[in-house]
Amino acid sequence: MSGPQNLSFVLAKPLDVKFEDRPIPELKDPREVLVRVRVTGICGSDVHYWQHGRIGDFILKAPMVLGHESAGEIVKVGSAVTDLQPGDRVCMEPGVPCRHCPECKFGKYNLCHDMRFAATPPYDGTLAKYYVLPQDFCYKLPENVSLEEGALMEPLSVGVHVVKQAQVKPGDSVVVFGAGPVGLLCCSVAKAFGATKVVAVDIVPSRLEFAKKYAATGTFQPTKEGTPASNAAQIIKENGLGVGADVVIDASGAEPSIQTSIHVARNGGTFVQAGMGRPDITFPITALCVKELTVKGSFRYGAGDYKLAVELLAHGRLSVKELITKEVKFEDAEKAFEEVKNGKGIKILIRGPED
Incomplete structure (x- = not known):
């Protein structure tokens, strides 16, 4: 040959x-x-x-x-x-x-x-x-x-694993920080799992425009002047999240996003860290404790995630x-x-x- x-x-x-x-x-x-x-x-x-x-x-x-x-x-x-x-x-x-x-x-x-x-x-x-x-x-x-x-299917399986870690269920409100490929796929999988509100957060307007057309029901662009707490309050207000989101996912790894995530979550809500950024960050631990949040990491994908990703796509649950x-x-x-x-x-x- x-x-x-x-x-x-x-x-x-x-x-x-x-x-x-x-x-x-x-x-x-x-x-x-x-x-x-x-x-x-x-x-x-x-x-x-x-x-x-x-x-x-x-x-x-x-x-x-x-x-x-x-x-x-x-x-x-x-x-x-x-x-x-x-x-x-x-x-x-x-x-x-x-x-x-x-x-x-x-x-x-x-x-x-x-x-x-x-x-x-x-x-x-x-x-x-x-x-x-x-x-x-x-x-x-x-x-x-x-x-x-x-x-x-590889990045989609990452999204499947994140959303499974978050235990998203029908009727949930979900906020996803980071509108890159994994964040976008988390939005899409969350909707497939039955979430009724899916808010994408990013600092790049074009990404938010795409997210709204693709899978998000709402979007938010944080302001540089705002604090994590004030940006969180604005996300909740603009998207009608009441006392906060049921589930918050960070797919950015950016410290301000992680800080804001904790403030966006409702009391008793769930936060999943999917994005990797700096090894150590400043974290609003008091808010985490007072809200009694369930906090999880997410790494790649596990048993059944690839199979489910293929099935979701094949049956038209997402694209x-x-x-x-x-x-x-x-x-x-x-x-x-x-x-x-x-x-x-x-x-x-x-x-x-x-x-």
């Missing part, structure tokens, strides 16, 4: 990416499958690794393939695979846990200490022609779900097409990363390498 066998988009070091032909990965377990990657979305974490070479304790020490929001087609299956076959279109859950630790056994495999997560050092990502996964981390796409939509800004060829991957870094669009997709 001529030409590259497994062309991959590799981060050699911060600000240094290159295309590299790597060996086609082999199936090492009878329950694994080989996927031909067709579409990959760019995530903020990919851009952060490209720019800085690290996120927290995860530090790039050797060249690493980027990407983890992907969908593709099965090209080969292991001898013990029974529910997938070559030609099946699948979305790919990019984090494989050890399956043996207490967290895995408790059904919290997203908290596994030995998680092998794509494009998180030292593990290669999915921006390549081929990628290997266990069969149960590939989800067959229904006929009415495209591969492009399949690539968005993700609107989030796709554009698609680019594999050879234009670095340009696409530049656009994401500069805040252009919402979700840019990269096509897999052609034959």
Whole structure:
């Protein structure tokens, strides 16, 4: 065969990416499958690794393939695979846990200490022609779900997990801080779960305009002059939230948003932190205690989240097409990363390498 066998988009070091032909990965377990990657979305974490070479304790020490929001087609299956076959279109859950630790056994495999997560050092990502996964981390796409939509199942699963953490139920009022991809998807999933009021908060007017057209029933742009408490009061007043929101989700990681979130929540309400920002912040702990809030973190996605994400989309409970800004060829991957870094669009997709 001529030409590259497994062309991959590799981060050699911060600000240094290159295309590299790597060996086609082999199936090492009878329950694994080989996927031909067709579409990959760019995530903020990919851009952060490209720019800085690290996120927290995860530090790039050797060249690493980027990407983890992907969908593709099965090209080969292991001898013990029974529910997938070559030609099946699948979305790919990019984090494989050890399956043996207490967290895995408790059904919290997203908290596994030995998680092998794509494009998180030292593990290669999915921006390549081929990628290997266990069969149960590939989800067959229904006929009415495209591969492009399949690539968005990763961020949608994050939104599903956040909203499940918040235990959103029919009739709830929900305020979401941050109208980036995850925040927007939290709005959409909250509505799918039955929330009647979904308010998106952001400092960028264009994002709020999109949020209102997409899934939010109301929006709010904080003022620089306002305090967290005064901005919270205004959010409640403008959106008819009465004594406060039942559920508040921060998908921004920004300290002012987190502070405002606590003041927006009603007494006895729920606050979920989904966005990651600075390691330490100033937090309105008195308001938290007096309101007796339920406070939770949210990390990636867990058991059932990918499956539910696919089902919500397949049954028309929500839509993700609107989030796709554009698609680019594999050879234009670095340009696409530049656009994401500069805040252009919402979700840019990269096509897999052609034959």
